[in-house]
Amino acid sequence: MTTTSIPALDLSRIVGRLRPEVEARWQKLMGANAFVGGAEVEELERAFAGYLGSNGCVAVANGTDALVLALRALGAGPGDEVIVPAFTFVATAAAVSLVGATPVFADVDPATLNLDFGCAEDLVTTDTVGVIGVHLYGCPFDVERAAGLCERHSLWLLEDAAQAQGAAVGGRRVGNFGQLATWSFYPTKNLGAFGDAGAVSGNDDQLLERVRLLANHGAVGRYRHAVVGSNSRMDALQAAVLNCRLPLLEADNDRRRAIAAGYRRSLAGVAGLRLLEVPPGATSVFHQYTVLTERRDQLQTFLAERGIGTAVHYPEALHLQPAFADLEVTELPVATAAGPMSLCLPMYAELTDAEAATVAGAVREFFS
Numbered sequence: 001m002t003t004t005s006i007p008a009l010d011l012s013r014i015v016g017r018l019r020p021e022v023e024a025r026w027q028k029l030m031g032a033n034a035f036v037g038g039a040e041v042e043e044l045e046r047a048f049a050g051y052l053g054s055n056g057c058v059a060v061a062n063g064t065d066a067l068v069l070a071l072r073a074l075g076a077g078p079g080d081e082v083i084v085p086a087f088t089f090v091a092t093a094a095a096v097s098l099v100g101a102t103p104v105f106a107d108v109d110p111a112t113l114n115l116d117f118g119c120a121e122d123l124v125t126t127d128t129v130g131v132i133g134v135h136l137y138g139c140p141f142d143v144e145r146a147a148g149l150c151e152r153h154s155l156w157l158l159e160d161a162a163q164a165q166g167a168a169v170g171g172r173r174v175g176n177f178g179q180l181a182t183w184s185f186y187p188t189k190n191l192g193a194f195g196d197a198g199a200v201s202g203n204d205d206q207l208l209e210r211v212r213l214l215a216n217h218g219a220v221g222r223y224r225h226a227v228v229g230s231n232s233r234m235d236a237l238q239a240a241v242l243n244c245r246l247p248l249l250e251a252d253n254d255r256r257r258a259i260a261a262g263y264r265r266s267l268a269g270v271a272g273l274r275l276l277e278v279p280p281g282a283t284s285v286f287h288q289y290t291v292l293t294e295r296r297d298q299l300q301t302f303l304a305e306r307g308i309g310t311a312v313h314y315p316e317a318l319h320l321q322p323a324f325a326d327l328e329v330t331e332l333p334v335a336t337a338a339g340p341m342s343l344c345l346p347m348y349a350e351l352t353d354a355e356a357a358t359v360a361g362a363v364r365e366f367f368s
């Protein structure tokens with residue numbers, strides 16, 4: 001039909017940009033046989049904590065482990081309830097189940113699809129120990145309301161910042177608003193490795209040391225184990241990629257914001273299409289640019305026929321998933337509706353202005 005080809009995400013473009021420096025670092029690592037932990041991992045922990053403006057960072061194997069380790073460090077376990085948004089990647093809630101606690105699903109705010117803290121407050125019980133807020137699609141959740149809720153009920157706040165490297169509120173980077181924050185460096189993320197990787201960051205040194213202990217077999221010396229831990233260390237090859245990529249993150253996030261601004265200029269006011277909002281004071285890093293429409297499947301097909309790739313994150317809210325069928329759930333109308341209506345347009349720093357204009361033009365044409 002057309003020769004246009006704009007993938008939803010084109011990792012080869014970032015791989016091309018990073019390849020020379022990554023290859024040089026990887027050669028060095030292979031020469032030194034240094035594959036787990038070591039200087040690259042230490043450099044990343046220092047650099048990423050510095051970038052966030054946080055006291056510390058523990059590099060781990062992936063973002064799911066980061067959540068599990070953070071929850072364990074916070075003491076969550078059987079009998080505890082943890083409030084989570086119903087519209088997020090499965091790992092946010094699965095991590096709660098994996099530590100033996102119970103995820104309690106709250107609805108999301110229609111303007112952002114981030115946690116609705118009014119709904120969350122209604123779900124607090126005497127068993128509630130904490131809240132996991134997710135900075136979904138790179139847009140910060142309402143950190144002020146989160147703090148108020150947690151203070152009123154003596155709960156901890158864990159930031160699932162997997163999608164939000166560099167996002168900020170009032171100029172302060174996300175990752176500094178809860179007791180701990182967790183990160184995924186999965187290859188598609190704004191700060192992505194060439195494989196699985198993740199981190200836990202924060203400002204409480206004791207909690208971070210606890211995470212470090214739990215991520216390394218609970219080891220306090222060679223073959224001496226203070227607690228039962230797991231193996232969730234970051235490998236050096238991934239840390240090397242992240243050390244190459246971190247210096248590019250700010251400019252890449254600026255580029256994403258410019259693309260998002262262009263999409264908004266083109267698509268605001270299109271009848272039948274709804275755009276998500278970035279709350280005042282918040283700085284999004286547009287991990288995704290998500291639009292909502294009742295005609296989602298038709299729009300996706302229409303764009304595919306024109307060579308434009310899109311993605312659905314996520315087709316179904318978590319409270320509807322078989323994995324959580326045994327949980328009691330209240331009505332969650334916004335999260336339920338978001339699944340069938342949401343569509344993510346191409347969004348990556350290497351997307352050209354011409355490509356973004358083609359995408360926006362095709363979306364407009366669909367609704368005209």
Ligand SMILES: Cc1ncc(COP(=O)(O)O)c(C=O)c1O
Pocket residue numbers: 062063064065088089091092134160162163183184185186196197198
């Ligand atoms: C919001 C959120 N939390 C957690 C994770 C889990 O991270 P990982 O895939 O690195 O385990 C992801 C990954 O996509 C995510 O998007």
